[in-house]
Amino acid sequence: MTAGGAASAIGGTAAVVRRPGGRSARIRAQVLEAVRELLVEQGFDALSVDAVAERAAVHRTTVYRRWRDVGGLLADVLDAAGDDGWQPPDTGTLEGDLTAVNGEVEVGLTGEPVTAALIAASFRSTQAAEALRRFWDERYERCAVVVERALARGEVPEGTCARRVVVAATAPVYQQVLLLRGGADPTLARQAAAGVALAASQGLFVVGEGPG
Amino acid sequence: MTAGGAASAIGGTAAVVRRPGGRSARIRAQVLEAVRELLVEQGFDALSVDAVAERAAVHRTTVYRRWRDVGGLLADVLDAAGDDGWQPPDTGTLEGDLTAVNGEVEVGLTGEPVTAALIAASFRSTQAAEALRRFWDERYERCAVVVERALARGEVPEGTCARRVVVAATAPVYQQVLLLRGGADPTLARQAAAGVALAASQGLFVVGEGPG
Numbered sequence: 080m081t082a083g084g085a086a087s088a089i090g091g092t093a094a095v096v097r098r099p100g101g102r103s104a105r106i107r108a109q110v111l112e113a114v115r116e117l118l119v120e121q122g123f124d125a126l127s128v129d130a131v132a133e134r135a136a137v138h139r140t141t142v143y144r145r146w147r148d149v150g151g152l153l154a155d156v157l158d159a160a161g162d163d164g165w166q167p168p169d170t171g172t173l174e175g176d177l178t179a180v181n182g183e184v185e186v187g188l189t190g191e192p193v194t195a196a197l198i199a200a201s202f203r204s205t206q207a208a209e210a211l212r213r214f215w216d217e218r219y220e221r222c223a224v225v226v227e228r229a230l231a232r233g234e235v236p237e238g239t240c241a242r243r244v245v246v247a248a249t250a251p252v253y254q255q256v257l258l259l260r261g262g263a264d265p266t267l268a269r270q271a272a273a274g275v276a277l278a279a280s281q282g283l284f285v286v287g288e289g290p291g
Numbered sequence: 292m293t294a295g296g297a298a299s300a301i302g303g304t305a306a307v308v309r310r311p312g313g314r315s316a317r318i319r320a321q322v323l324e325a326v327r328e329l330l331v332e333q334g335f336d337a338l339s340v341d342a343v344a345e346r347a348a349v350h351r352t353t354v355y356r357r358w359r360d361v362g363g364l365l366a367d368v369l370d371a372a373g374d375d376g377w378q379p380p381d382t383g384t385l386e387g388d389l390t391a392v393n394g395e396v397e398v399g400l401t402g403e404p405v406t407a408a409l410i411a412a413s414f415r416s417t418q419a420a421e422a423l424r425r426f427w428d429e430r431y432e433r434c435a436v437v438v439e440r441a442l443a444r445g446e447v448p449e450g451t452c453a454r455r456v457v458v459a460a461t462a463p464v465y466q467q468v469l470l471l472r473g474g475a476d477p478t479l480a481r482q483a484a485a486g487v488a489l490a491a492s493q494g495l496f497v498v499g500e501g502p503g
Contacts, residue, residue, distance in 0.1 A: 198470065202411040212471055243463075243476075247483045250466035251459045258410065258465060259424055259458075266498075270452075271459045274490030283486045286478075 109135040110142060111159055114152045118196045123203050126152070150206030157197060157210035167222045173229035174276035177248040180222060181268040184249050188256040189263045198257060219245050229279070238285040247284070248275040321347040322354060323371055326364045330408045335415050338364070362418030369409060369422035379434045385441035386488035389460040392434060393480040396461050400468040401475045410469060431457050441491070450497040459496070460487040 113135035117126055126149045132139035146152045168179035187194050201208040219242050226241035235244075251271040255264050278284060325347035329338055338361045344351035358364045380391035399406050413420040431454050438453035447456075463483040467476050490496065 199414040201470075202414050208472060212473075215471055240478075240482075243479050243482055246466055246471075246479060247463045247486060250462035250483075251455075253470060254458055254462035254465055257470075258413075259427055260420060261424075264455075266452075267455050267458060270455055270490075270496050271462075274459060274495050275486055277493060277495060278482075278486030278489050281489060283489060284482050 106135075106137055106141065107145075107155075107159075110137055110146070110152070111156050113137075114156050115193045118153075118200060119192045122196070123149075123200045126200075128152070150204040153197065153200055153204055153207035154210035157207065157214045161214045161217050165218075165221065167225050169225075169228070172232075172276070173225060173234050173279060174273050176225040176228070177245075177272035177276050178269055180225070180245075181249060181252050181272045182265075184252045185256065185263050185265065185268050188252065195257060226279070229276075234276075235279045236282045236285055239279055239282070240284050240286045244275055244279050244284050247278075248272045318347075318349055318353065319357075319367075319371075322349055322358070322364070323368050325349075326368050327405045330365075330412060331404045334408070335361075335412045338412075340364070362416040365409065365412055365416055365419035366422035369419065369426045373426040373429050377430075377433065379437050381437075381440070384444075384488070385437060385446050385491060386485050388437035388440070389457075389484035389488050390481055392437070392457070393461060393464050393484045394477075396464045397468065397475050397477065397480050400464065407469060438491070441488075447491045448494045448497055451491055451494070452496050452498045456487055456491050456496045459490075460484045 110131060113131045114126065117130055117134055128142050128146070128148060129139055131152060132142040135142070142152075146155060168176055168183075170176050170179055197207070198211065201211045222245040223241035226235060226239055226244050229235045230237065230239065248271055252268050255261050255267055275284075322343060325343045326338065329342055329346055340354050340358070340360060341351055343364060344354040347354070354364075358367060380388055380395075382388050382391055409419070410423065413423045434457040435453035438447060438451055438456050441447045442449065442451065460483055464480050467473050467479055487496075
């Protein structure tokens with residue numbers, strides 16, 4: 080299942096799957112799947128171009144030529160994950176949308192081991208870290224629509240920073256699952272989303288505003 | 292500087308410093324300082340009992356006997372960091388307290404390289420991950436007082452979950468600095484704190500409540 084929560088679906092294979100045909104696309108699909116499998120099964124230290132080539136049953140010079148090294152492989156896994164058709168849910172309210180996004184993020188982080196493994200790998204490889212940041216930036220941009228819809232409905236004031244709204248709503252789920260390693264906490268996910276929706280409706284995420 | 296933000300001060304040396312005298316305390320201080328230095332300068336991969344012993348100018352059998360391995364060394368660095376007198380600021384309002392905590396977390400994460408390095412190391416060592424979790428749990432418990440004071444002032448209703456309030460308020464700072472590697476964003480830190488304070492005042496962090 081390719082749950083596509085903001086920043087959660089980095090295990091998704093949609094990108095490679097939906098490009099039909101082509102030997103090149105097939106090789107890419109095999110190689111990226113091998114990277115994901117090895118990362119989950121054996122961790123970052125076991126990743127090498129040779130190990131990936133062997134697992135993918137692809138000639139190693141092909142892998143070296145196209146991806147160069149482990150950083151290149153990880154970056155492409157992340158780029159491929161972002162290359163899907165995911166859109167945030169449209170529930171009719173900002174609170175509903177952010178709550179639904181948080182639910183997807185939580186499912187992605189707890190249910191797809193490759194997600195946490197890729198984020199862990201971002202601490203080992205600069206290329207992976209940059210690709211992860213690109214992935215998240217792009218997801219935050221897609222999520223901006225939930226704030227734009229809220230603005231159109233008059234739920235939040237002009238000038239509300241969509242990115243900060245989405246980061247503030249989703250961050251507690253990452254903290255709980257990824258950094259605290261505390262497992263899913265659906266109450267936290269829901270309360271954090273509702274809290275940010277309320278705060279945004281009161282103008283607390285207007286750019287240049289804010290207390291203090 | 293030993294900035295003691297919730298979960299930020301993991302570079303602090305207060306614990307070892309304030310135990311006066313004693314050869315054992317002195318050795319511990321030297322060894323833990325060596326771990327922090329090596330971690331920042333050369334990263335996790337360069338850490339070994341031998342390298343730490345050499346840097347600390349302590350006999351390696353002493354280090355092996357007391358800390359056993361790199362995991363034991365990292366865990367003790369984290370345990371020592373938590374063993375300080377840090378208390379959350381008391382500004383008179385929940386919003387002020389959470390904003391001040393977020394400021395300290397941001398300073399800790401951006402200003403003390405060992406903090407981010409220890410969090411990165413938690414993805415390499417189970418013992419470090421467990422110690423980091425202990426450290427955070429203990430900081431969250433100390434921060435509970437900001438919610439208790441808010442309750443006493445009538446700012447938040449009975450049943451408000453202090454831990455979730457603190458996690459929700461601080462998580463965006465970790466997301467921004469550590470996972471997005473986006474550097475400090477004081478506006479986000481302030482808005483997230485103010486948003487959670489407002490949401491808590493409206494009862495959104497009451498246990499068993501919450502929308503959805």
